[in-house]
Amino acid sequence: MATPQVTTRILRRLLASGVHGRAERLLARMAPADIAPLLSGLTREEIASVIDLLFRQRRAARVLRELPPEMLPEIFDAVNDERLAGVLHRLEIDDLLEMVEWIPEERRSAVVGRLPDAARAELEKAELYPESSAGRVMQTSFVSLDEKMTSQEAIDTLRARADDDESILYLYVIDEQRSLRGVVPIRRLVSAPPARLIRDLMIPDPVSVQPDADQEQVAQIVARYDLLAVPVTDVDGRMLGVITVDDVIDVITEEATEDMYHLAGLSEDDRVFSPAHIAVRKRLPWMLVNLATAFLAAWVVGLFERTLEQVVALAIFMPVVAGMGGNGGIQSLTVITRGIALGEIEFSSGLRAALKELAVGLVMGALTGTVAAGLAYLTVGVPAIGTALFLAMVVTMAAAGLMGAAVPLFLKAVRLDPALGAGVIVTTFTDVFAFFSFLGIATLLLDHLTG
Amino acid sequence: MATPQVTTRILRRLLASGVHGRAERLLARMAPADIAPLLSGLTREEIASVIDLLFRQRRAARVLRELPPEMLPEIFDAVNDERLAGVLHRLEIDDLLEMVEWIPEERRSAVVGRLPDAARAELEKAELYPESSAGRVMQTSFVSLDEKMTSQEAIDTLRARADDDESILYLYVIDEQRSLRGVVPIRRLVSAPPARLIRDLMIPDPVSVQPDADQEQVAQIVARYDLLAVPVTDVDGRMLGVITVDDVIDVITEEATEDMYHLAGLSEDDRVFSPAHIAVRKRLPWMLVNLATAFLAAWVVGLFERTLEQVVALAIFMPVVAGMGGNGGIQSLTVITRGIALGEIEFSSGLRAALKELAVGLVMGALTGTVAAGLAYLTVGVPAIGTALFLAMVVTMAAAGLMGAAVPLFLKAVRLDPALGAGVIVTTFTDVFAFFSFLGIATLLLDHLTG
Numbered sequence: 097m098a099t100p101q102v103t104t105r106i107l108r109r110l111l112a113s114g115v116h117g118r119a120e121r122l123l124a125r126m127a128p129a130d131i132a133p134l135l136s137g138l139t140r141e142e143i144a145s146v147i148d149l150l151f152r153q154r155r156a157a158r159v160l161r162e163l164p165p166e167m168l169p170e171i172f173d174a175v176n177d178e179r180l181a182g183v184l185h186r187l188e189i190d191d192l193l194e195m196v197e198w199i200p201e202e203r204r205s206a207v208v209g210r211l212p213d214a215a216r217a218e219l220e221k222a223e224l225y226p227e228s229s230a231g232r233v234m235q236t237s238f239v240s241l242d243e244k245m246t247s248q249e250a251i252d253t254l255r256a257r258a259d260d261d262e263s264i265l266y267l268y269v270i271d272e273q274r275s276l277r278g279v280v281p282i283r284r285l286v287s288a289p290p291a292r293l294i295r296d297l298m299i300p301d302p303v304s305v306q307p308d309a310d311q312e313q314v315a316q317i318v319a320r321y322d323l324l325a326v327p328v329t330d331v332d333g334r335m336l337g338v339i340t341v342d343d344v345i346d347v348i349t350e351e352a353t354e355d356m357y358h359l360a361g362l363s364e365d366d367r368v369f370s371p372a373h374i375a376v377r378k379r380l381p382w383m384l385v386n387l388a389t390a391f392l393a394a395w396v397v398g399l400f401e402r403t404l405e406q407v408v409a410l411a412i413f414m415p416v417v418a419g420m421g422g423n424g425g426i427q428s429l430t431v432i433t434r435g436i437a438l439g440e441i442e443f444s445s446g447l448r449a450a451l452k453e454l455a456v457g458l459v460m461g462a463l464t465g466t467v468a469a470g471l472a473y474l475t476v477g478v479p480a481i482g483t484a485l486f487l488a489m490v491v492t493m494a495a496a497g498l499m500g501a502a503v504p505l506f507l508k509a510v511r512l513d514p515a516l517g518a519g520v521i522v523t524t525f526t527d528v529f530a531f532f533s534f535l536g537i538a539t540l541l542l543d544h545l546t547g
Numbered sequence: 548m549a550t551p552q553v554t555t556r557i558l559r560r561l562l563a564s565g566v567h568g569r570a571e572r573l574l575a576r577m578a579p580a581d582i583a584p585l586l587s588g589l590t591r592e593e594i595a596s597v598i599d600l601l602f603r604q605r606r607a608a609r610v611l612r613e614l615p616p617e618m619l620p621e622i623f624d625a626v627n628d629e630r631l632a633g634v635l636h637r638l639e640i641d642d643l644l645e646m647v648e649w650i651p652e653e654r655r656s657a658v659v660g661r662l663p664d665a666a667r668a669e670l671e672k673a674e675l676y677p678e679s680s681a682g683r684v685m686q687t688s689f690v691s692l693d694e695k696m697t698s699q700e701a702i703d704t705l706r707a708r709a710d711d712d713e714s715i716l717y718l719y720v721i722d723e724q725r726s727l728r729g730v731v732p733i734r735r736l737v738s739a740p741p742a743r744l745i746r747d748l749m750i751p752d753p754v755s756v757q758p759d760a761d762q763e764q765v766a767q768i769v770a771r772y773d774l775l776a777v778p779v780t781d782v783d784g785r786m787l788g789v790i791t792v793d794d795v796i797d798v799i800t801e802e803a804t805e806d807m808y809h810l811a812g813l814s815e816d817d818r819v820f821s822p823a824h825i826a827v828r829k830r831l832p833w834m835l836v837n838l839a840t841a842f843l844a845a846w847v848v849g850l851f852e853r854t855l856e857q858v859v860a861l862a863i864f865m866p867v868v869a870g871m872g873g874n875g876g877i878q879s880l881t882v883i884t885r886g887i888a889l890g891e892i893e894f895s896s897g898l899r900a901a902l903k904e905l906a907v908g909l910v911m912g913a914l915t916g917t918v919a920a921g922l923a924y925l926t927v928g929v930p931a932i933g934t935a936l937f938l939a940m941v942v943t944m945a946a947a948g949l950m951g952a953a954v955p956l957f958l959k960a961v962r963l964d965p966a967l968g969a970g971v972i973v974t975t976f977t978d979v980f981a982f983f984s985f986l987g988i989a990t991l992l993l994d995h996l997t998g
Contacts, residue, residue, distance in 0.1 A: 097987065119851040123660070127772060129771045129772055133893040133894055136893075136894040140569060162771075163894075164891060164894060166683070167894060170925055171879075180892075184647055194614060228968070238592075239625065251738075252705055253737045254734075254738055254984070255737075264733070264734050265716065266773070275971060282703075282733055282734055282737060283716070283739070285714050285737065286702055286705055286706075286733060286736065286737055287705055287706045308893055313705070318796075319796050319797075319800070321578060321580055322578045324716070324775065329737075332989075341775065341792050341796075342770075342773040343798060344796070345770050345792075345799065346797070347772075348796065348799055348800060349770070349803075349889065350804075352799075352803035352807075353885055353889070355807070356803075356806070356807055356810075356884075356885055357881060357885070359807075359881075360874075360877050360878050360880075360881040361874065361878065362881060366882065366898050367882065367886065367891055367893040368882055368883065368886030368891045368892055368894070368895050369886075369891060369895040372903050372906045372907050372910070375903065375907045376907055376910050376911060376914075379878060379911060380911065380915075383871070383874065383875070383911055383914075383915050384915065386870065386874050387867070387871060387915050387918060387919060389870075390866060390867040390870040390871060390919075391919075393866045393867075393870065394863045394864055394866055394867050397862060397865075397866060398863045398926075400724065401859055401860070401863065401950045404859045404862050405859045408701060408852055408855045408856045408859065408862075408913075410851045411847045411855050411859075411862040411865070412845045412852065412867070413845055414848075414862070414865065415704075415841060415844045415845055415848060415869065415982070416838070416841040416842060416844075416845050416865065417838075419837065419841040419844065419867075419978065420837060420838060420841055420975070422813065423811075423834065423837050423971075424834070425810065426811050427811050427813055427830060430807055430808060430810075430813060431813065431818065431819055431826075432819065433807075434808070434820065435808055435819030435820075438804070440615060440801065440818060440819045440820060440946075441819055442584040443583075443584055443587040443614075443615060443618060443819070443820040444587070444820040445817050445825060449819050449820075452823045452826065453820075456823050456826045456827055456830070457824045459827050460827060460830060460831065460834055463827075463834075464830065464831075464835065464838050465836050467835070467838060468841075470840075471842060475849075480730060488845075489772070489832075490983065492598075496723055501604075501819060511711040522704075523874075524869070526868065530864070534927075536782060547562055
């Protein structure tokens with residue numbers, strides 16, 4: 097599994113020379129994960145040639161699996177329906193399902209129609225499970241045993257399987273009704289005496305998940321109990337499939353990306369390599385929401401236009417209150433959102449966490465507010481501006497801490513994504529609160545300010 | 548592995564009743580990962596009792612492993628040196644190393660001194676590896692084979708091991724110099740004919756990592772090649788240890804948390820359950836940096852005090868330019884930082900990505916700037932304010948996109964954490980740029996504004 101540093105340039109030259117044999121040998125020596133990045137630099141025709149070469153090596157499907165899904169449409173565009181169906185049908189059902197979703201709608205039925213009947217039937221079944229559910233990430237091939245077998249018979253079963261699938265780590269013991277009775281780690285099987293009964297070897301009542309469970313929840317279970325795979329069973333305990341740890345790693349990575357993206361008001365398919373026009377289209381709706389909230393903040397400032405006319409210096413310190421409040425809010429938001437995602441909230445409680453963030457905001461507001469007020473007094477020499485700045489920072493940062501905690505906890509309580517839009521809500525709130533408190537307090541102190 | 552819903556309350560009642568037998572049976576039925584959260588609600592004395600009960604079941608170490616490390620000092624505080632050493636010496640070296648770091652300095656040597664000599668020696672060796680390196684997350688126990696063995700002999704070797712460690716998934720083939728020659732997936736061993744030579748069964752030249760490799764890099768390799776474990780070898784190819792996929796999941800989760808935290812200017816040990824005074828101490832330095840940068844923005848506004856005196860309405864729209872610029876900058880920053888972490892930048896390039904963010908910023912600025920200018924004109928009726936707002940939004944958002952991309956790419960290029968402080972740098976820049984461009988352009992248009 098050596099990973100030669102082969103640049104797209106070398107591959108292009110080999111393809112252009114027409115002697116495809118060398119390009120083929122080059123690709124054969126590389127791991128699928130190392131071939132995938134090369135595709136992004138190729139033209140439509142070159143992609144088609146590479147896919148053909150890989151198809152002959154029966155490795156095209158594995159290379160496609162290693163691509164960020166957002167890149168798939170470009171690749172699919174270079175391959176005809178027949179070839180695409182030929183490549184895709186080699187995939188496990190979970191990967192097939194994901195890829196089919198990235199085929200442009202107008203071609204989808206043509207490609208799916210060319211899949212073998214069995215694959216198509218499985219695909220139709222998998223499509224019934226909800227988005228991001230266990231049913232969609234599970235693979236349906238697994239090794240099943242009978243509890244009355246001996247360990248030698250189990251080993252023979254394994255040997256009889258045509259594929260040498262190294263990802264098989266557990267064997268599943270099922271009864272006549274296909275109900276999951278237990279699980280045998282392959283390592284146990286190896287060490288067991290040949291005549292030992294599977295019934296005595298298996299771990300009974302293993303952890304399992306339902307097909308409609310959210311993939312994030314499945315990932316948490318696997319990470320929590322340090323599993324290598326988790327079986328998926330229906331309500332009657334019948335074994336449906338398996339979710340393996342490599343899929344779980346993908347889910348964990350995906351969910352972390354989703355949280356980060358949602359905090360920033362981004363949608364998941366707006367990636368580094370997405371074309372600019374896609375990025376604009378994806379970001380525009382949230383930016384318009386953000387514009388509306390910015391005008392809300394502007395409107396609050398407008399309420400105090402008369403005060404600002406009297407003391408223009410107030411405009412100078414508006415960014416300080418808003419900036420510090422926004423930052424404090426984002427910090428609380430990040431701690432709570434990540435705490436929810438990691439299940440850390442179990443080690444505290446929502447209420448305790450929110451009160452803590454409130455307290456932290458209060459103290460931080462008092463500390464940084466004192467420094468800010470001092471600096472403001474030194475620069476403009478008006479004690480009342482300093483006073484307003486200090487008071488506004490204390491209340492704004494306390495409110496920012498509370499909101500930063502409360503918004504994701506509330507979103508979670510009503511079963512929404514705790515991160516989705518939370519950043520915009522929290523910073524809008526802190527801006528509005530900052531301007532209202534700072535300019536409001538300043539207005540109340542107006543007599544002193546103008547004195 | 549059933550997970551009964553046992554609340555801290557029931558456990559406390561059982562402990563208080565003095566009949567520890569029932570509490571012990573209760574704990575025996577629970578998975579370590581489910582016991583861990585209960586500890587956070589207990590008093591010092593109760594924690595000591597639970598650790599004693601778990602110690603008798605030889606499960607205390609496994610429960611400690613499931614705690615967020617930031618909670619360890621509280622737990623350690625309840626246990627004496629002797630008992631703590633007794634618990635810790637059961638851990639794999641990577642876990643031991645991490646836990647020892649959380650023992651308060653004044654007790655550390657006393658506890659470490661009570662560890663068995665072998666464990667102490669290993670610990671001293673592991674401590675020589677850099678922070679967050681492969682050498683610190685690897686475990687040093689693994690099954691090694693000789694290439695001249697038959698597969699039956701290999702199975703016998705495995706059987707002879709006292710532990711029934713189900714995490715053994717690969718066997719490592721090493722020569723007389725302890726150099727790694729190949730790896731045998733346990734699943735291959737099971738299916739192989741008994742007389743088959745290990746030499747013919749093994750995957751030669753497997754992917755391996757060096758002990759000083761960064762743990763994030765190791766996690767990327769495991770995720771990229773869908774491995775279940777990766778061997779760690781020294782410069783001469785000698786086998787030192789193994790990093791397993793469950794540790795890799797922890798690393799991936801940890802690194803994602805680190806990125807999110809660093810973007811928000813938080814330090815990793817400031818968690819949901821951290822006490823408020825710790826949170827304040829951890830956040831204060833960054834908040835003071837942020838205060839300094841906020842004053843920089845204030846200073847820029849101050850430069851235009853005369854303009855603001857003439858047209859107070861400008862103060863109203865300052866938050867719009869700054870808010871939109873800040874948001875755009877954070878979006879670009881998030882896409883690029885996450886793209887770097889996931890290796891997606893491989894599918895594009897730094898320059899291409901930065902130019903794209905610049906273009907996206909430009910277009911978004913033009914689109915939202917048009918809306919903003921229209922709204923501003925409708926509310927204040929001064930065309931020049933609208934013009935200044937439009938132009939400022941175009942240049943600010945373009946600059947925000949460029950900076951959001953350039954800052955993490957630059958930090959990475961100079962081998963710093965791409966996320967660390969990037970949020971503060973980018974938003975400071977966008978604030979300064981927003982105020983400077985908006986008020987600057989407005990000043991140039993002053994004749995029209997006052998007209």
